[in-house]
Amino acid sequence: MAGTLIYWFRNDLRLHDNPALTGAIERSRREGLALLPVAWHSPSAPVQTDWGFERVGSHRQAFRQQAQSGLAERLRMLGSDLYVLHDPTAESFIALARRAGAVAVVGEAIEAPEEQGEVRALQATGLRVDTCWQSSLLSPEDLPWPSGRVPDVFTAFRQGVERANLQAPHPVLAPIQLPPWPASVQRPMAPVPVVVPAGATDERSSFPYGLPAWQGSESAALDHLARYLAAGRPHTYKVTRNALTGRDFASHWSPWLAVGTLSARQAMAALRTFEAARGANDGTYWLWFELLWRDHFRLVMRQHGVRLFGARGLSRDAARSAPRHNPTVFDRWCEGRTGLPLVDAAMRELRHTGYLSNRLRQIVASALIHDLGGDWRAGAAWFEAQLIDFDVHSNQGNWAYIAGVGTDPRGGRQFNLDKQTRDHDADGRYRRRWLG
Structure with a gap:
């Protein structure tokens, strides 16, 4: 091998x-290269946030480990494997x-x-890194706006599309x-069983990822998509999507999409087939x-980047004051001890299970920001730590x-x-379900 x-x-x-993977396979064969599959995602490492808690909680860790374990199993079926790195730095x-003799990433x-x-x-070490945009439904270059830039307001974006x-x-x-595994790299040892928190199998959970049908693997994702469509659930989605709990009211695609x-595109293709039939x-x-x-x-973050993480976000109002962070109030919100029953029930479900319905996410976010006077960035960080379907673009954007x-456009x-x-x-x- 070269x-x-x-x-x-x-x-x-x-x-x-996975077009990027397909391209890597084709290049490996064309150039006579070995292929080394590596999983590394440093922001998911268990490091501290600025708000005093770990960046990634036990639910997120376990769900990602399930996804990686499922991927490793599929790769082994094809004669390869998955090398998982846990170091939060690039070292x-x-x-x-270097050990693998990598020509590129x-x-x-x-x-x-x-x-x-x-x-x-x-790249700073001299490694060539080639990346491929592939996580969205639509490709930026296909959009009807110059240079792939999009309107900041969703309605204008949707109408244009x-x-x-x-x-x-x-x-x-x-x-x-x-392609073959590189001879210079020892294959990983036998995989360590994924240990999931108790809440992952709680019968009250809307997404009990501790059970086989809900785990984070690709096979579980595709099986769920098939079951969801076979049951005809898409036809009732708009009516049921604002429910607070249950395993059928929403598509529940988001955890699998997140990892x-x-x-x-696979989900959309299956949905179009469903509609045709x-x-x-x-x-x-x-x-x-x-x-x-x-x-x-995704596209808004592509345009605005780090601005979405600042206290004033995308606001151009220079007089707008930065939100205040009250650690005591924030801790009560995180723990479900605000005295607001619906909020407290939701926050306890989130912490126990790693999942929360979309309607409740909006309710508890609004409560922290507008009723409790909290810093929205702290709330976003707590969701990042807890949610098994954390996605940086949607989380920060929402x-x-x-x-x-x-x-x-209405200002919040x-x-x-x-x-x-x-x-x-x-x-x-x-409320009774989660407050007792």
Whole structure:
């Protein structure tokens, strides 16, 4: 072999619809290179946040480990394996690349500040790093705006996409063969069993990822997608999507999308097949609508980068004061001890299970920002630590949106807690479930 090409798995822990991986395989064969699959994602390392808690909680760690374990198993079936790095710095990656005789690194493009910093850290050592944008439904170069730039307001983005009749590219097939593992690198030892927290199997959870059907692997993701469509759930999605709890009210694609064991294009292709066979309606349209929201948050971060992480976000109001952080109030919010029953129930579910419905995420975010006077960035960091479906683009975008420093043209969203309780938990069932 003339050398080694490293394929860097980031938030694309899958074989299906992975154009960057497909390109790496083709290049390895063309140039006679060994292929070394490596998983490294430094922002997910257990380091401290500025707010006094670990960056990644036990649920996020366990779900990602499930995804990596599933990927390693699939790679071994093709005669390869997965080398997982846990070092939050780039040092271990660089040492591995040297040992392998790497000629280059190939991986998906993640255009968020820290993820771009990862690429620069590798490039600073002289490594060639080639990245491929592949996590969105639509490709930036296909968009009807100059240089792939998009309107900051989602409605204008969606209308532009739909007027242009843009459709997602067809997903790329999973490889059936892989180039050889490099002789200079010892294969990983037997995988360590993933230990999941107790809440991962709690029967109250809407996403019990401790159970086989809900674990983070690619096979579980694709099986869930097939079951969801076979049951006809897309037709009722718009009606049920604002429920607070349950295993059928939403698509529940987001955890698998977040770690990349399911691609957005694979989900969309399956949905289009469903519509062709069983008909389209408001529910199936709304799933497209939600995936477009996901794309929009990615593209907005691509444009604004680090501004989305500042206290004032995208606001151009120089007189706007920075939010204040009260550690005592914030801790009570995190622990579900605010005295606001619906908020407390939701925060206890989040901490115990690593998951929360979209409606409740908006409610508790609004409560922290507008009712408790908290710093929206601290809330975003807590969600990052806890949620198994944490996605930097959607998380930061949604929190900034509710705080009024993001892309909301109305300047932020404050939810009336009494109304939300009446509308979504009038009988108190959800509150009793989590408050006892």
